[in-house]
Every structure is written in C-alpha cells, then in structure tokens.
Amino acid sequence: MTTDSPLFDVLVIGGGVNGTGIAMDAAGRGLRVCLCEMDDLASATSSNSSKLVHGGLRYLEHYEFGLVRKALIERELLLNSAPHIMWPLRFRLPHRPHLRPAWMIRVGLFLYDHLARRERLPGSCAIRFGDNSPLQPQITKGFEYSDGWVDDARLVVLCALAARERGAEIRTRTRCIKARRKAGLWHLTLQNTVTGERQQCRSRALVNAAGPWASTLFADTLAMPSPRQLRLVKGSHILVPRLHDEPVAYILQSQDNRIVFVLPYQQRFSLIGTTDVDYQGDPAEVAIDDAEVAYLCNLVNGYFKRQTSPAEVVWRYSGVRPLIDNAEGEAQQASRDYSFELNAPEGEPPLLSVFGGKLTTYRLLANDATNTLCRFFAEAGPAWTHTAVLPGGNFSTQARLAEALRSHYPWLPDALLQRFVRSYGTLCHRFLQGCEQLEDMGEAFGDQLYQKEVDYLIAHEWAGTADDILWRRTKLGLELHDEARERLQRYLQAPDTRPPTS
Numbered sequence: 001m002t003t004d005s006p007l008f009d010v011l012v013i014g015g016g017v018n019g020t021g022i023a024m025d026a027a028g029r030g031l032r033v034c035l036c037e038m039d040d041l042a043s044a045t046s047s048n049s050s051k052l053v054h055g056g057l058r059y060l061e062h063y064e065f066g067l068v069r070k071a072l073i074e075r076e077l078l079l080n081s082a083p084h085i086m087w088p089l090r091f092r093l094p095h096r097p098h099l100r101p102a103w104m105i106r107v108g109l110f111l112y113d114h115l116a117r118r119e120r121l122p123g124s125c126a127i128r129f130g131d132n133s134p135l136q137p138q139i140t141k142g143f144e145y146s147d148g149w150v151d152d153a154r155l156v157v158l159c160a161l162a163a164r165e166r167g168a169e170i171r172t173r174t175r176c177i178k179a180r181r182k183a184g185l186w187h188l189t190l191q192n193t194v195t196g197e198r199q200q201c202r203s204r205a206l207v208n209a210a211g212p213w214a215s216t217l218f219a220d221t222l223a224m225p226s227p228r229q230l231r232l233v234k235g236s237h238i239l240v241p242r243l244h245d246e247p248v249a250y251i252l253q254s255q256d257n258r259i260v261f262v263l264p265y266q267q268r269f270s271l272i273g274t275t276d277v278d279y280q281g282d283p284a285e286v287a288i289d290d291a292e293v294a295y296l297c298n299l300v301n302g303y304f305k306r307q308t309s310p311a312e313v314v315w316r317y318s319g320v321r322p323l324i325d326n327a328e329g330e331a332q333q334a335s336r337d338y339s340f341e342l343n344a345p346e347g348e349p350p351l352l353s354v355f356g357g358k359l360t361t362y363r364l365l366a367n368d369a370t371n372t373l374c375r376f377f378a379e380a381g382p383a384w385t386h387t388a389v390l391p392g393g394n395f396s397t398q399a400r401l402a403e404a405l406r407s408h409y410p411w412l413p414d415a416l417l418q419r420f421v422r423s424y425g426t427l428c429h430r431f432l433q434g435c436e437q438l439e440d441m442g443e444a445f446g447d448q449l450y451q452k453e454v455d456y457l458i459a460h461e462w463a464g465t466a467d468d469i470l471w472r473r474t475k476l477g478l479e480l481h482d483e484a485r486e487r488l489q490r491y492l493q494a495p496d497t498r499p500p501t502s
Contacts, residue, residue: 005200006201007032007185007201007203008032008034008169008201008203008204009026009203009204010022010026010032010034010204010205010206010207010373011033011036011186011188011203012034012035012209013176013207013208013209013221014035014037014207015035015037015039015040015041015042015043015170015172016042016045016046016156016211017152017156017159018209018338018354018366018369019035019037019211020041020157020163020170021159022207022209022354022370023035023159023160023163023168023170024160025370026370026373026380027166027167028381028384028385028388029370029374029380029383029384031377031380033168034171034201035160035168035171036171036174036176037170037172037173038173038193039173040172040173040463040467041156041157041160041462041472042152042153042156044319045211045212045320045322046156046211047152047156047471048237048317048318048319048320049152049319050235050261050273051149051150051152051271052147052148052149052150052261052263052359053078053079053148053150053360054071054075054147054148055071055075055115055360056358056360057112057147057259060108064335065111065115066337067337068112069116070364071361072112074363075121075148076116076118076120077363078150078360079120079148080120081388081389081390082150082392082393083393083395083397084393084401084423084424084426085154085155085390086151086155087422088120088146088148088149089248089249090144090145090247090248091144091249091250091251092248092249093105093142093145093251094142094252094303095139095142095143096139099254100253106126106143109143109145112124112145121146122146124143124144125143126142126143126144127141127143127144128141128142134244134246134305134306136304136305137305147249150359151423151475153472153473154423154472154473155362157461157473158390158393159362159390161391161460161461162388162391165391170462174191174193175190175191175193177189177198178221179221179222181349184347184348185202185349186204186206187200187202188200203349204349205350205351205352205373205377206349207352207353207354207369207373208222208352208353209354209369211283211320212230212283212321212322214226214230214353215229215355222351228324228355230322230324231322231324232279232322233276233277233321233323234276234277234286234319234320234321235273235275235277235319235321236273236277236288236296236317236318237272237273237274237296237316237317237318238273238288238296238297238315239269239271239313239315240269240272240313240314241268241270241308242269243262243270243304246264248264250262250303252300258275260274261274262300262304266479269315272296272300275292275296277292279320283320283322286320288318292318293313297309297310314478315477315478321336322355323335323356324337324339335356337356337357338354338358338365339355339356340352340368340372341355342372344376352373354369363385366385367383367386370383391425391427392424392425392426393425395425395426401421402417402418405417408432409432412432413438419448419474423473431455432452435452438450441453445480446476446479446481446484448479449469449474449480449484449488453474454492457469458492464492465492466489466492469488470488
C-alpha cells in the first residue's frame with residue numbers, strides 16, 4: 001500500500017445507527033472520519049426495529065434499572081434533537097390480572113416515571129376502558145404511560161448527513177474486506193459491492209460497528225479471534241389494516257411473559273411486534289416464519305374486538321438484534337445494553353468493537369465510544385452531541401413547520417406536506433425550493449412520490465435503488481402500486497436522468 005492512499009483518523013465499519021452515530025460524533029470533534037457500509041445505510045437491524053424511542057418498561061422486570069434510566073434520559077434528548085422523525089406517543093397497557101398483578105405494574109410505572117427527569121412527556125395513570133374501547137368487553141381496566149416514536153431508518157440517514165456536514169466520508173455499498181496493522185496504522189482494503197472495484201486506505205483507529213456481524217468480522221476481515229460472541233435474536237413484525245382508530249399504541253402481555261406492541265402506522269395500518277427468537281445463520285437472510293405470524297395474530301385477537309389473520313398481513317419484516325451473550329435465559333431476557341472491547345497493544349493502532357445496544361441509546365453509545373477513541377487523539381474536541389439537533393430538526397413544532405410550509409408552498413397537497421414534515425423537516429426546502437406548482441416537482445411515481453424528491457435522495461442521501469427510496473428513505477413501499485414501482489425502477493436505471501451525487 002502506498003503512502004499516498006487516503007489517511008483517516010477513524011474508519012468506522014457499519015452503517016447502522018451505532019456506526020453513523022459514532023461517525024457523526026467523531027467528525028464533530030474534528031477527527032477525519034470515513035464510514036463504510038457493505039449495503040445501504042440502515043439496511044439491516046436499524047431499519048427493522050419496533051420504531052420506538054423508549055426506556056424499555058419491560059426491562060425493569062429483569063432488574064436492568066441502569067439501562068432503563070440511561071434510555072429514559074436519552075429519550076428526552078432525542079425527542080428534542082429530531083422533532084421531525086420522533087414524536088411522543090401514549091401507550092395503553094390492558095390489565096390482565098392472571099398475567100401480572102396490578103401492584104407490580106403500578107410499581108414499574110412509578111419507577112418508569114421517576115428514574116429520570118421528564119420535561120416533555122406526561123406521566124402514567126390508571127384508566128378504564130368503556131363500551132367504545134377497541135378492546136374486548138371483558139378488558140375493563142388498564143394503565144397509560146408515555147414513550148416515543150421514531151422513523152428508525154431516517155434517524156440513521158440523518159446521522160450520516162450530520163457526519164458528512166462535519167467532514168466525514170460516507171461510503172455505502174462498500175465492504176471492508178481486509179484490515180491489518182502495519183507501521184502504527186491500520187491498512188485497509190475496501191471493495192465496492194456493486195462494481196467490485198477495490199481501494200486501499202489507512203487509518204489511525206478502527207471501529208467495528210458491524211452490528212450482527214461484529215463477531216464474525218474478526219475472522220473474515222481482521223484475521224484475529226473475536227473477544228466475545230453475540231447472541232443473535234430475531235425480532236419479527238407484521239403490518240395489518242388498522243385495528244383501531246385511536247392515536248395511541250397498545251402494549252400487550254402474553255402468556256409466555258413476552259410483550260407485544262400494537263402501534264399506529266402510516267394512518268392506515270397497525271404495526272404488531274415483536275417476537276424474540278434465538279437465531280443462527282447469516283443475519284442478511286433472516287425472515288419471519290409462519291409460526292411467528294400466527295403467534296402475533298393470535299395474541300392481538302385475544303385483546304381486540306377487530307380480529308385479524310395471516311391473510312390480512314400487508315407487510316412483514318424481521319431484524320437480528322446483536323445482544324450481549326450471557327448464554328442464559330430466554331431470548332426476551334437477554335440484555336439490550338451495550339459494551340465495548342478495546343484492542344490497543346502498545347505502539348499499535350487501536351481497534352474499538354461495539355457489542356449490543358438499542359436504538360434509543362445510540363447517541364450515548366456513540367458518545368462513550370468516541371470518548372474512548374479520543375484517548376488516542378489529543379487534538380480531538382469535547383463531547384457535543386447532547387445538545388445537537390439533527391439535520392432538518394431546526395424548528396419548534398411540527399404544526400408550526402407545517403404552517404410555514406403551507407405559506408411557502410400553498411400548492412402542496414396536505415398529505416404530501418405532512419409526510420415532508422415528518423420525514424425531512426426543514427430539509428424539504430432543498431427539493432421544494434423554486435417549485436411554484438405541483439407540476440414543477442417533475443415526473444410522478446404515483447400520487448405521493450415525485451422526481452424532485454427522488455433526485456434529492458439520490459444526490460444527497462445515498463439512495464441507489466427503489467428499495468432504498470421506498471422502504472428506508474420513505475415508507476412509500478406500502479403505497480405505490482406495481483406500475484409506479486416499475487416506473488421508478490426504470491428512472492433509477494437510466495444514468496442520463498440521474499443527478500450527480502454529493
């Protein structure tokens with residue numbers, strides 16, 4: 001490898017929420033950062049979550065008070081950092097006395113309310129379900145508490161945008177196929193997974209944030225034994241037509257002590273999940289099976305008046321959670337906390353590996369990881385992300401932003417305007433600016449997706465395929481019919497029509 005190959009301070013492997021969070025944090029402290037992701041950003045675990053910013057009420061049963069407290073603190077910070085893609089949500093917990101006694105739930109909710117300071121979210125309370133409740137008539141009592149919703153994949157993209165704004169290089173569809181220590185640096189070989197082209201680079205520090213692949217990366221890329229193994233747990237979700245019309249979520253208890261959420265999703269659907277099943281195999285090939293679908297349908301049918309079935313499922317997905325392996329207990333009992341392994345022999349460049357973690361604590365994980373890295377970089381700046389606002393989040397409320405957009409773009413249909421508010425925040429000005437009528441948005445791929453938005457996603461948000469756009473940058477995969485998808489695919493495959501990427 002020649003000395004003129006690119007030299008970075010930190011190279012991050014993994015384009016999920018932890019990897020992009022670390023890249024953002026480190027770049028903001030003045031370090032020269034490169035992140036490589038073998039697929040699209042958020043293409044694995046980080047886009048296949050329950051899409052919640054939450055403390056983890058059920059973790060209290062496993063005495064993980066420290067994790068819950070950390071997550072509750074982060075919940076407040078995150079709701080302030082990204083008001084476009086995160087917002088408060090009330091949760092209703094129907095009481096089933098044969099599953100958990102009321103006193104246990106009250107104690108848990110008291111702790112949930114008081115383990116960390118709350119500024120934005122109201123506390124918990126007991127409630128009664130009347131005749132108009134969507135629940136079955138024998139369920140008359142319950143509890144209500146607060147947590148938050150997040151567009152998980154867009155959170156990852158916004159972290160990557162924030163990292164790039166601070167000088168980081170973000171390379172998607174790029175796999176790190178070899179990393180070796182030599183002369184005080186990491187010497188790395190990166191391969192474009194589309195073209196096969198290889199590039200050499202060097203780095204003063206290396207971060208393994210490969211999520212479910214964090215352990216196997218040691219053998220595959222680093223040629224060294226992994227310091228620990230991960231417990232891979234499959235979490236699956238299904239989407240069905242709305243089970244109720246209320247703007248609230250439900251948290252359901254099952255006979256096997258699992259917890260399943262029923263979440264309002266994209267106005268017309270209910271998102272139901274998750275399962276917890278130990279998983280063996282390639283995380284890229286994880287898939288929900290029929291038994292999981294039946295389990296989720298049967299559970300919600302035991303609670304709701306409106307019944308559902310596997311035939312009604314309009315979308316299903318699975319993700320692999322890389323949890324710290326204690327090799328004991330059921331999958332749902334495995335800790336969602338995180339840990340680091342620092343490998344830094346005297347005179348050698350450091351390797352920091354991330355194991356475990358959950359969506360809500362990504363910022364704290366990134367802060368802790370970057371603090372560890374900064375021991376090796378005396379010139380690095382101080383921690384900064386606790387007050388950071390993610391790109392597009394520089395507005396007070398969604399209602400006020402919507403009002404401002406109506407004033408600027410009175411021709412914009414309300415449904416489209418609301419989607420832009422909740423996906424892009426103020427970033428939508430980047431592709432709306434200069435448009436004076438809907439026709440100025442260019443080719444229509446259905447009635448919800450237009451060329452201007454697609455061009456923006458290609459040029460600025462690393463989108464390269466229809467799936468990137470329809471399932472991760474937007475959630476329009478549920479809305480567009482086959483003809484519209486095909487039209488979008490043809491547009492993406494026509495190089496003369498595509499804008500240059502930034």
